[in-house]
Amino acid sequence: MENQLENVPSQKNSWLKSITNRIGLQQLIILIVLFLIYGFFAFMSPAFRTSNTLTSILDASYYVGFLALGVTFVIITGGIDLSIGTNMMCAAITGGVIYNRFGAPLWLALLAIIAMATAFGLLNGLLVAKLKLPAFIATLGTMMITRGLSSILSNVQTETFPLRDSGDGWYKSIFRTGNNFPTGVILLLVMGIIAAIVLNKTKIGRYIFAIGSNSEATRLSGVNIVRSEATAYVIAGFFAGLAAIAYAATYTTIMPGAGAGFEMDGIAAVVVGGTSLSGGVGSILGTMIGVFIMTVLKIGLPYLDLQPHYQIFITGFVVILAVYVDIYRNRKKAK
């Protein structure tokens, strides 16, 4: 009899509980925030409601999305990677040099982009995991190295990737077809799912979480934390390579020495998504939602006919608000 009475109120909340059990309360909150922001812009601007705008939002989300997916792994270990932005652009411009200057086939140039970005990820991994340099300093250093390298390798010249209607324009269709269908979202989702599987269902993923929670305890339990921590940075590098291809496909021309600042777009998306900068906590779903919140803001604010300084101000405000909500919730939980 008592059991039946107790069951009644929890049945009412069980659908909410089942959702939060599956995706986490933080993720639910920011998902609602995303819909609210999107709805606000759609309400305020008729031009925002078109399918072209949606394709635009998706276009702008690819490179940030890949950067954010990769750096999620690093942040969960309690580290940071400031080089992902410049690494991305250095790899992109190198691909351009290989295609334009050396006349290599496009597929080879794209492979070279991934290889180069991953190699710098490996460098970061060695510096942080093996040589034990603080992640902030080490990746700040590789950020400057890749930034200078992009100018050196390109002889300080812009590299232009093949245009859509040239023979080699196929790489653009990976992200958006000639009919404006956003194929890139499929690639982003697939890579997101793979990243989620690696993070949540594999040994290496569990070790990455463990290192972020308590690296000493993890080390003492016999886990090779050097290899696991370095892997997180290699993953970030690999995803920076994907981001480079997405950027080239979307914007076509790559300028030397570019990329500084893009890492902040990626990191902000990850943090807004609920991954803690102190490590040990995080989710791919949260990162993806964070990416879309940042992108919808970036694309939507101009539709309100706001001056550019207000746009950046509001974006910063939203980031702080999102992080505050997360800290506040954690503090409440700790009590």
Add this chain to the structure above:
Amino acid sequence: MWSFVLGVSVLFGIIGCSNGDSASDTGNSGDGTVIEVVAKGFQHDFWKAVQSGAQQAADEHGVRMNFVGPKDETAIAEQLEMLNNSINKNPGAIALAALDTNAQLDAIQQAQSKGIPIIGFDSGVPDAPDGAVKATAATDNYKAGAIAAEHAYEAIKDRIAANDVSRIGIVSQEVNSLSISQRTGGFIDKMVELLEADSGVGQGKIAVTGHDKFRNDIQEKDAKVVIELRVPAEVTDAAGKTEAQALLEKSDIICVYGSNEYGAKSIINADDGLGGRIGITEDKVIAIGFDSGALQQDAIRNERFYGSVTQNPVKIGYEAVSLAVKAAKGEPASDVDTGVEWYNKDNIDSQEIQELLYQ
């Protein structure tokens, strides 16, 4: 300890080797004169063309030329460092394209007191203290903007007559530097002048909106023509594309103007995402650009862009160093307008125009 020494030695070795192909200390040292050229940027192909012109002049006059520039046109502090370095080297003369004269005032005054003449180039050194800048070699950017407006007006005047309301959009990289502000301002002023003289429009019927800098008092609802100026929040591909897209999606838009290569590129990128709204036929939005670059040249050839205005970057660099050499010798030097050309599908592949363009 020893690995540190080894590391540092290797580092200096690399620096020593790379000095061989850096941009500095080139040209034969005929009479030992060194001209320091401090540009507004270094990444951009435009500055590479300026550099080649400067090198040509240096070779012709038998002087050494050192060409430096900051990472981008917002790096005011970085350019100030470079300017200070140049002054400390006691060159024969300095050619400067100042990002912000006020920020560099102390350095300019120091150069003046050391007797180092300054030659302005590109956007020059606006509001410099008297006597500091001997001459300027630059594009008359205001006139260039007006030329763009004249061509745009020819293409759209019939549509303006036929429509109830027409919108002309401008994508401007920023409104701080003199060169871009003048190209934007020159376009707006000339367009307003032409529209006021147009019997179908007339005075008080043109609203200039968007960024605060050029806004006028006429309300959009009272206007027959709206000129809307958009400046992206940050100088990135994504932000430029977004602002251009917001313009192209307005229902009454008939013309868009990008006041530099970044503006033109943003319009092209935005148009890619909208399935081709710009073009030269009656039903398409007229697109006007500035400078060149691979994307813009392609857009001109494919009749997506109605036409663009190009500067003569090689001549800017050439005249900057030539004037600097004169100033270093104590000879009188006067301003040079390095000129612009209008190019479109018909003349883009002519030799005269191709010499001015860059990829």
